Amino acid sequence: MGWILVSYLIFFQSLLLHFSSYQCLSCNPDDKSVLLQFKNSVAVVEISPSFDRCDSYSPKTASWNNETDCCGWDGVRCDSELGHVIGLNLSCSPLKGELLGSNSSIFKLRHLKQLNLLSGDLYPSPIHSAIGDLVSLTDLTLYYLRINGDVPSTISHLSKLEHLDLTVESLDSTPRLDSYTWNKLIHNATNLREISLSGVSMSSVGESSLSLLTNLSSSLLSLHLTDTKLQGKWPTDIFRLPNLQEIHILLNENLRGELPNSNWTSPLKTLFICQTNFSGDIPDSIAHLKSLNSLSLFESNFDGFIPPSLFDLTHLIFLYLSDNKLVGPIPTQIIKLSNLLILDLSGNMLNGSIPLGCYSLPSLFILSLSNNQLTGSIGEFSTNSLKYLELSNNKLQGNFPNSIFELQSLINLNLSSLNLNGVVDFHRFSNLTKLEYLDLSNNSFLSVNFENNFHYILLNLQYLDLSSCNVSSFPNFSAPHLKYLDISYNIIHGSFPKRFQENLLLFWKEISYIDLSFNKLQGDLPILPNGIRYFTVSNNELSGDISLALCNATMLYVINLAHNNLTGLIPQCLGTLPSLWALDLQDNNLYGSIPDNFSEGNAFKTLKLNGNHLKGPLPQTLNHCTKLEVLDLGNNDIEDTFPSWLETLPTLQVLSLQSNKFHGNITSLGTKLSFPRLRIFDISNNYFIGPLPTSYIVNFQEMMNVNHNQTGPKYIMIVMKGLHRELTRILTALTLIDLSNNMFEGEIPKAIGELKSLKGLNLSHNKISGTIPLSLGKLTKLEWLDLSWNQLKGEIPMTLTNLNSLAVLNLSQNQLEGVIPTGGQFNTFDNISYVGNPMLCGFPLSRSCKGNKGRSQGSTLDEEESGFGWKAIVIGYACGTIFGIILGYNVFFAGKPQWLARLVEVVFNVRLPRTNNRKRVIRLGRN
Incomplete structure (x- = not known):
């Protein structure tokens, strides 16, 4: 053993001799000075922990000091020969200050090969052109939260770049990369392996510039161009690059392209083409991508069938083809994808039954087939991995599958809008201990049963x-995290049980949304938890007062108690709730005055108090509601002059004061732009006198704008569901003026012809004289015109034949004379449109204009509305879009005849809210 000890001693002695002559490598002093200068010019800040590239944050610059060697500092790497700093990685240490601005010291590190920075600055800043001086860079990662300005063209000087990442996460900063800089960069940096420019604007980089990527055929591995505002056509040859493994081109809605039909030779592993304008089919050739594990083509315009060959890609774990135009059945070959974790085919036009393989894929944890046209029944699941199951909005039918209650990992279950039947005992969902989201809505043949004698807990349920669903009794369960409860449109009857009230106040502590509308509830309103934000119990049979306890729910932003039998006063405190933006109390038995303490800066957008017994005058604090869009006070007993002070409200779109006791002349305050956004002006059935409100009519800017700046139908959000929400959308897509049943006099102002978007005009039952102005012929959008029961004279202008959209016309009971115009829509009107004008002649009247003074058909009609009421109007509208307009108008405002509601219920198989029979009958024929 002695010889071994001697050998060790000799070895250690030689090591000591070696190290005694060796100088430890130290950091280059100039580089150390540069780094300390950089540290002093920046600060470490905190950012959201959701940042996906870091599990945690560490202030790496904290270890930098003058007493230690910089080659040992966190985030710093030196070369092994001269001690120059060649790597600076501060990726998980967000910084604020001059990172790459004009005064940044980093540009002095001329040997730098790797630069990785993360900015946590609140203010966008540009990249200085000196970035081009770091010519040794192979890795440049500037994963800023905020960066703006042009990417300097000098970045193209970095010819050794292999990895380029300029990803932007912030919405308030958009750096730009022009085609010149892109072209030079791709031409010079021929070794680029990874390119990530997500969030960088590349709108000027067209197809020819993108095609330069084929020059990187031997190097490019990864290409991420998400949200880069690319437009034009995507070069198909990029898909054929021989080494490319990742393509991400999401959120480029103007980027066209197609998938190649042949020669897919690249070893692609992930292919994400989402929210683009790509089109065409998914070719069979996609089966050549044998290494593909993630495929996402959602929200584009792909069409055709899903190719069965797609399911030969047995490495797939992620398939996301939602929101396209795919048709046909789901191929049964899906059973081959035994590794699949996510399958999302929702939002297409797929039909046929769900393949049995979907119920048994062993690793699947997301199955989303919603919003298709799938038929048949839901099979029994034999997999235990599912966490998200979404089959809503299909044509599936049959019994509720019992195997769902065995899916112990289930978090989200959405089976809404199907044709399921049978009885579901709700307590069985308590077996699904991880369930957070449950939606069984709109299954009219299904019956969800709460009738049991025991209390159970749904520990994680948040959304129900x-x-x-034919629910007949109140839900009874504990759910400490419940936030959303909707049991509307059911058959729950009787008063609120004590147990439900206890749940509201004791067990559902986080609830913020409750919808109990369209049931048969009776008795008093429940006491709401203080944190509630949305509460609707409309269209029930509730009675009693609105309790002052409602005022404790200070976070409310929507209250809908409409269409009940509530009595008493409106609590004054409702005008002071800071977040309340929708208050709907229409069609109750409320009396007293409107709250007069609307606070300044309030959030009100919708205020609907119509159909009660409220008295006036109007509180002038309503002018504090500067965000108000809908004000409906119709069908009350309010007695006041016209509230001219409302004309200053900048966003008011709907004003209904109809069927009250408003009186006097209407005069403007002279505001420069009065009612600038108004689209519906209804002051009918009051006691206004004097000339028509011309000063307002000439200022209705929104009614003058034919092409409104909007991508879809303009509507105001009202707290209703289903059909009623759609009716509201129809309602506010129109513009109308209703001044009928007053005592206005004088002539129709010519300026009314400038309201080019007007669809409905009713001036009937007044004392209007003079002639019909020729300018009405310019209202080419007009669908409904009622000038009946006035004192108009002269001829019917030929210009009215220009109204090609006119579906209903009523000129009856005036003093018009001469020949009725022909042509256009005038050839479709019956004599009912003209009765009570003895001097008129021609078609459709029987009175000839050649001296024949025969009695016109319909002249014997009784005086009551000349037979031209709402019934006649709707009959006239039945074949046109105006039917929907009138229907929306009736649902929105105090509900005109109940026969209309019953007609709609029969035609559309829906339930509409009832108006109270006690409401005031429209006053007619007062002149």
Whole structure:
């Protein structure tokens, strides 16, 4: 053993001799000075922990000091020969200050090969052109939260770049990369392996510039161009690059392209083409991508069938083809994808039954087939991995599958808008201990049963929607995290049980949304938890007062108690709730005055108090509601002059004061732009006198704008669901003026012809004289015109034949004379449009204009509305879009005849809210 000890001693002695002559490598002093200068010019800041590139944050610059060697500092790497700093990685240490601005010291590190920075600055800043001086860079990662300005063209000087990442995460900063800089960069940096420019604007980089990527055929591995505002056509040859493994081109809605039909030779592993304008089919050739594990083509315009060959890609774990135009059945070959974790085919036009393989894929944890046309029944699941199951909005039918209650990992279950039947005992969902989201709504043949004698807990449930599920009793369960409850459109009857009230106040502590509308509830309103934000119990049979306890729910932003039998006063405190933006109390038995303490800066957008017994005058604090869009006070007993002070409200779109006791002349305050956004002006059935409100009519800017700046139908959000929400959308897509049943006099102002978007005009039952102005012929959008029961004279202008959209015309009971115009829509009107004008002649009247003074058909009609009421109007509208307009108008405002509601219920198989029979009958024929 002695010889071994001697050998060790000799070895250690030689090591000591070696190290005694060796100088430890130290950091280059100039580089150390540069780094300390950089540290002093920046600060470490905190950013959201959701940042996906870091598990945690560490202030790496904290270890930098003058007493230690910089080659040992966190985030710093030196070369092994001269001690120059060649790597600076501060990726998980967000910084604020001069990172790459004009005064940044980093540009002095001329040997730098790797630069990785993360900015946590609140203010966008540009990259200085000196970035081009770091010619040794192979890795440049500037994963800023905020960066703006042009990417300097000098970045193209970095010819050794292999990895380039300029990803932007912030919405308030958009750096730009022009085609000149892109072209030079791709031409010079021929070794680029990874390119990530997500969030960088590349709108000027067209197809020819993108085609330069084929020059990187031997090097390019990864290409991420998400949200880069690319437009034009995507070069198909990029898909054929021989070494490319990742392509991400999401959120480029103007980028066209197609998938190649042949020669897919690249070893692609992930292919994401989402929210683009790509089109065409998914070719069979996609089966050549044998290494593909993630495929996402959602929200583009792909069409055709899903090719069965797609399911030969047995490495797929992620398939996301939602929101396209795919048709046909789901191929049964899906059973081959035994590794699949996510399958999302929702939002297409797929038909046929769900393949049995979907119920048994062993690793699947997301299955989303919603919003298709799938038929048949839901099979029994034999997999235990599912966490998200979404089959809503299909044509599936049959019994509720019992195997769902065995999916112990289930978090989200959405089976809404199907044709399921049978009885579901709700307590069985308590077996699904991880369930957070449950939606069984709109299954009219399904019956969800709460009738049991025991209390159970759904520990993680947050969202529950059981609307239109034939629920007949109140839910009874504990759910400490419940936030959303919708049991509307059911058959729950009787008063609120004590147990439900206890749940509201004791067990559902986090609830913020409750919808109990369209049931048969009776008795008093429940006491709401203080944190509630949305509460609707409309269209029930509730009675009693609105309790002052409602005022404790200070976070409310929507209250809908409409269409009940509530009595008493409106609590004054409702005008002071800071977040309340929708208050709907229409069609109750409320009396007293409107709250007069609307606070300044309030959030009100919708205020609907119509159909009660409220008295006036109007509180002038309503002018504090500067965000108000809908004000409906119709069908009350308000007695006041016209509230001219409302004309200053900048966003008011709907004003209904109809069927009250408003009186006097209407005069403007002279505001420069009065009612600038008004689209519906209804002051009918009051006691206004004097000339028509011309000063307002000439200022209705929104009614003058034919092409409104909007991508879809303009509507105001009202707290209703289903059909009623759509009717509201129809309602506010129109513009109308209704001044009928007053005592206005004088002539129709010519300026009314400038309201080019007007669709409905009713001036009937007044004392209007003079002639019909020729300018009405310019209202080419007009669908409904009622000038009946006035004192108009002269001829019917030929210009009215220009109204090609006119579906209903009523000129009856005036003093018009001469020949009725022909042509256009005038050839479709019956004599009912002209009765009570003895001097008129021609078609459709029987009175000839050649001296024949025969009695016109319909002249014997009784005086009551000349037979031209709402019934006649709707009959006239039945074949045109105006039917929907009138229907929306009736649902929105105090509900005109109940026969209309019954007609709609029969035609559309829906339930509409009832108006109270006690409401005031429209006053007619007062002149």
